[in-house]
Each structure stands twice: as structure tokens, then as C-alpha cells.
Amino acid sequence: MTMIKESFHVKQGDMTTAGDASARIKRQCKQLGIPASVVRRVSVGTYEAExxxxxxxNGGRIDFAVEPEKITIRVVDDGPGIPDLEKAMTEGWSTASNEVRNLGFGAGMGLPNMKRNADAFDIKSEVGVGTDITMVFNI
Ligand SMILES: Nc1ncnc2c1ncn2[C@@H]1O[C@H](COP(=O)(O)OP(=O)(O)OP(=O)(O)O)[C@@H](O)[C@H]1O
Ligand SMILES: [Mg+2]
Incomplete structure (x- = not known):
């Protein structure tokens, strides 16, 4: 299995490019011949994080690493941070604006979906510092 290590920059507030990084990661996984069920879980988790x-x-960075046994996705930002992680991890809990909800986001399902789809999920967040998420998917 080819090893890959790549970083993608994600821009704040730009809905025209939102999803591009996860689409490229999905394509690379497919090209590597990673099983479809794994590719699907990686795409869902990465898309939600993106x-x-x-x-x-304020946008952020997605690091993508493929090793023979696993895929690791790390998502880092220096945005506002999350004051209450337990609440944020609850299905249906969202602070999304009406504008964002009108675009079809803000169901409060992204973080729970990341956790459900990954084989290992870790989130660290500090108010005023940012958020750092690691998802591991076994191949
Ligand atoms: N990177 C982040 N920086 C700051 N706050 C975040 C970040 N990610 C999530 N949150 C906070 O956690 C809440 C829950 O996130 P989650 O992705 O589960 O739901 P959502 O984005 O609001 O809606 P959905 O993902 O269903 O469109 C968000 O509403 C937001 O308040
Ligand atoms: Mg979300």
C-alpha cells in the first residue's frame, strides 16, 4: 500500500470550495484501492469536519495520512473553540446561524457522525485557541 501524507488548507466561510478537500481525500483513497466501506466512512467524517x-x-487545516493499516485525519483550526464539548457532541445540538441552516447545515449531527464513523475519535478544544480533532479509520 502506498503511503501518503498530505495537508489541505480550508478557507473560512467559502461555501463554493467547502467540501473540496474531503472530495480530494476520497478520490485518493479510491485510487489506492482502499475498501469502499472504509472510503465511505473517511469521506463522511472528513466532510463533516471540513x-x-x-x-x-476561521477555516483550518486537514492532514491526511495513509499507512498500511490505517488512515488518520487530523483537523486543526485556530477558531473560537468549543466551550462545552459534551453539549457539542450531543446529536441535534447546534449554534449554527439561520443563514447556515438555510444552506442545509446546522442539524447538530456533524460531530456525532464523525465519532460514529471513525474507529478512534479524539477532540480537544479550547475557547479562544481552537479545535483539534483526530479520526483514525482502520483499513
Ligand atoms: N471547529 C469548530 N470550531 C468551533 N465550534 C465548533 C467547531 N465544530 C463544531 N463546533 C460547535 O459544535 C456544534 C456542533 O457541531 P456539529 O458539527 O455536530 O453540528 P453543526 O455543525 O451545528 O450542524 P451539522 O454538522 O449537522 O450541519 C456547532 O454548532 C458549533 O457550535
Ligand atoms: Mg457540523
């Missing part, structure tokens, strides 16, 4: 960078943070 949209959060665009709508909740």
Missing part, C-alpha cells in the same frame, strides 16, 4: 471549519471556525 464544513465545520468553514462555518464555525
Amino acid at each position: 464544513i465545520n471549519l468553514v462555518i464555525h471556525a
